[in-house]
Amino acid sequence: MRGQGHGHNELSGTVHGAAVQAGTVYGGIHYRVETGAEEQIRQIPWQLPPLVRITDRTVELDALERHRARTAHEGYPALAAVSGLGGVGKTAVALTWLHALSPHFPGGQLYADLGAQSPNGPAAPDEVVGRFLRTLGVSAKQMPSALADRAALYRSLTASRRLVVLLDDAATAAQVRPLLPGGQNVTAVTSRWRMPGLIVDGCYALHLEPLATEAAVELLEITLADGRVAAQPEEARALVKLCAGLPLAVRVAGARLAARPRREITTMVRALTEERGRLEALAIQGDHNVRAALDLSYQGLPPEAARLYRLMGLHPGSEFGTPVVRATLASDAADVLDLLHDANLLVDAGEERYRFHDLVRLHAASKAEEEELPQERVAALRRMVDHYLATATRAEEIVDPQHRTMPRSYGAEPVIMADLGDDAEGALDWLELELPNLMAVIHRARPAGFPAVAWQLADALWPLFLRRKFYDQWRAVHKEGLTAAEELGDTAAQCRMLTSGGVGELGLGSHERALEMFERAARTFCTSGNALGYARTLNYQGLAHQRLGRLDKAAKLFTRAATELPACGDRRAGGLARLNLADVALARGLLEQATTDADAAYTTLREAGDMYNAARAATLLGRAYLARDHLDPVEDLLSTALSTLRGMAADYETARTLESLAVLAERRGQQGLARDYYREALELHSSVSRSESADAEAVRAQLARLEGHAVD
Structure with a gap:
């Protein structure tokens, strides 16, 4: 047992009294954000x-x-x-x-x-x-x-x-x-x-264990609450025995009878007895006797509710919002959702989100298998998949408009997206909220016959992974995306999965693995005669060597990239190479070179409209000036970068900029301001990934130095 070093409050009393289960209610976690x-x-x-x-x-x-x-x-x-x-x-x-x-x-x-x-x-x-x-x-x-x-x-x-x-x-x-x-x-x-x-x-x-017969009869009596159990005691006993004493089965059967106040219990007994072979066989395996009771509830649904029930049983994830329901039906389904909720076949998870109880979802999927034509099942799944792919792509465009979005493959029917507005943080929040569903779609796409969706949706998740560092998911979806691209023989898609996935491996600390992926992409580009793609891999390879401590090798690769990328028509990527060169030069103590390269990167990236990386370059340029003790231009550079990065919800880069502002404040003797910057940087670093924990510890040490004690 786990001991606690605190006192305790004794609580006396015991839970007493007979009660009847009226159902099992599940729900999501609800929260409300307040200021402060x-x-x-x-x-x-x-x-x-x-x-x-x-x-x-x-x-x-x-x-x-x-x-x-x-x-x-x-x-x-x-x-x-x-x-x-x-x-x-x-x-x-x-x-x-x-x-x-x-x-x-x-x-x-x-x-x-x-x-x-x-x-x-x-x-x-x-x-x-x-x-x-x-x-x-x-x-x-x-x-x-x-x-x-x-x-x-x-x-x-x-x-x-x-x-x-x-x-x-x-x-x-x-x-x-x-x-x-x-x-x-x-x-x-x-x-x-x-x-x-x-x-x-x-x-x-x-x-x-399941309920004894008399307890199950009591449950049925309270569920009906109309005297039928007292009037038909033997039939009631027969019914709960057919339900195998499982409270959920008894409740569903009772709810069905309660909706038909003139129907005798005998009618329900006959209905279950007609499926007795199936019911008894399934009861041996555990939960499947509930399926027979759910069949009866399902049969009472209006046609439109029954169809939604079946189709949402095909949903790849465990929880879904109303936009994907609209996409699945290609119409507004609010009233139908309410019917399923009222029938206890759908759980309201809050915030216009729903989910099935696990057994009910299996039942819904089986009904889709039984009653929907194969082409209808494929079409419904495709509408769901297209909804997630299109909305994720829109989120990608909002958060990172400079990301080179590759073509997307949609089905023949119109695509219905969720409304994300234009706010970058809101788009990131949607991607994070739907990440379990998006991953489920990626893993489902290839077996379902939509292999292109697997790599395209992984590609659309780039800004979420880059900003919020879900590294394990990053690795998983790019692995599946690469497999799908290989199955398709799509070399461009393979290279995208290798390079984007390799950046995730860098975040995980798997630098050698990342280098192998970048080098494989380089060979593929070279074989296909794609000079621009090959030049871009030079940048990636340089990053891997930089992380491995091979700064000379990294500098050579970045220098080549800075020359070859503009020659191939990609000045923006050339600016990124100069930014990486500046970072290496600063690490090697080559301060004038770092200043020159960072300034060139800043200018190029601003002209290309890449404000995110321009802000990164401004921060690096500010750091280079600080290292040279040239303080005059630093505040304007860092303040501009800070404003840009905050607006893009780029927490890690924002933290790095705050650290530089803290250094500047210290140089000017503004100790209190420096502490404030460090505290905010620490909060941001702590919200990012485990690979950045060293950065958090470094900031913590600076705070401890300024405050004269350890910082929690």
């Missing part, structure tokens, strides 16, 4: 889904409460894992326990669906803890990128709170551990699998 870090951190989240009634779980709830009381007495946090069959009521039990504790835990409630059954794989812990941190008031600029840093910040922010946490549908103990809060808080984990690995964390393991 202190105000954000003071906000109290109340994220638990609504309390649902359960039956025949008194023994289990008593056991959970005994565990909590014991850990509180011993000074440990309470951690419990509730496991069992899908639809058995794990979430309902956890909610009953945690809701009862909430009055004694005023710090709030956190909730996350960890998506063990998601077709795209379980939720990544870094994404989940990132959402928790945003809920607790951490801004995007304050957000660390590395999982370890996010988890540490999360534990720090929760150490002094009194809160309860529900981690729903977990896949593994490793997925759960980074999401455990600090302090003496209470965490419940639900999973379809037993999780012995959590025992080392002081976890109490509780396994739920």
Whole structure:
């Protein structure tokens, strides 16, 4: 168990009373950003889904409460894992326990669906803890990128709170551990699998079995609430037996009957009995008896709702917004979404986003397989894919208009995009929000017969990866994109995946691997006679050698690139080569050369309209002047760069500019201003990737020097 060095408050009382499960409610994490870090951190989240009634779980709830009381007495946090069959009521039990504790835990409630059954794989812990941190008031600029840093910040922010946490549908103990809060808080984990690995964390393991017949009949009686169970007790018993005692199956069957107040229970029994062979066979495998109950709910849907249900079962990701629904149907679907939500077949995740319960999604996909023609399924998936590709490409254009967008391949039908406006940060936020779906599309595209989409969508994600440093995803999508480009025999696409993917490898610290990718692209360009493409790889190869500490080799490659790129018609790329030359010269102490090259790069990039890289060049030129102790031109250069980079949501480059401004302030004796610049730079560095942690530590050391003590 994990000990805590703090006192504790004893909480007495036990959860009592018979109750009936009315359903399992899932929901996304909702957060609201307010101005001011202190105000954000003071906000109290109340994220638990609504309390649902359960039956025949008194023994289990008593056991959970005994565990909590014991850990509180011993000074440990309470951690419990509730496991069992899908639809058995794990979430309902956890909610009953945690809701009862909430009055004694005023710090709030956190909730996350960890998506063990998601077709795209379980939720990544870094994404989940990132959402928790945003809920607790951490801004995007304050957000660390590395999982370890996010988890540490999360534990720090929760150490002094009194809160309860529900981690729903977990896949593994490793997925759960980074999401455990600090302090003496209470965490419940639900999973379809037993999780012995959590025992080392002081976890109490509780396994739920299906309801006994009488408890299931009680659930059915409360669900109907109209006297039919009392009037037809034997039929009610037969019905819940056909549902195998699973609360979800009983609830769905009861809801179907409740919608038909004149229908006898016998009618529902006959309907299930007619599929008894299938129902009993599927019940052996666990959750599939729920499929029979869902079939009955599905059959009662209006045609337009049934079609949307089927088609959204084809969606590659686990959660979707209304724009992709409109794209899938090629029409407004708000009323139909409401019908599916009211039928408990779709969960409202907030912010006009929805998701299926995992079993319901499988059921929807099976209905699409059964009832939609193959060409209709392909066309619907293509409309979804085109929506994501077109919107991501638009986001790419907004954030990085200088990125050389390669041609995109769309289907024959009109493409419907989400409205992103013109704000760069908003476009980046959309890319980050949809990143799980975009990755799911990339992995789905090639098997589905759309291989070009895989590399094109990976290409569209360039500005997100460059600005917000999702390095693991960067590597994964470019690997899949490269495979797709190779399958197509598209050498231009292969080279783009190699060069863009190689930059991601540099960020991951895999410099030799990056160099191999750049050299492979160079050979491909050379073989195909593409002189411009080959010249561009000189720049990339130089970056790899620079990261490997081979500054002489890097300088030679950058010098060649600076000459050959303008000769091939790309003055902008030549300006980038001069920028890289200046960086190497500054590192080698060649200050006059660094100043000359940085100034030339600044002029060229401004003339080319590449304001992002022009701002980078201005910062480097300012650093070169600082190194030469020429302070007069520095402030104007750095202030201009800072304004540009902030407007582009380029946090890492903004931080580097702030560091240079801090140095300038120190040279002028403005110690307080220097500290302010360093503090802001540290916040930005901490929000970027793990590969930039050395930069964060360097800034931290400067702050410690100025303040005379270590900086947290």
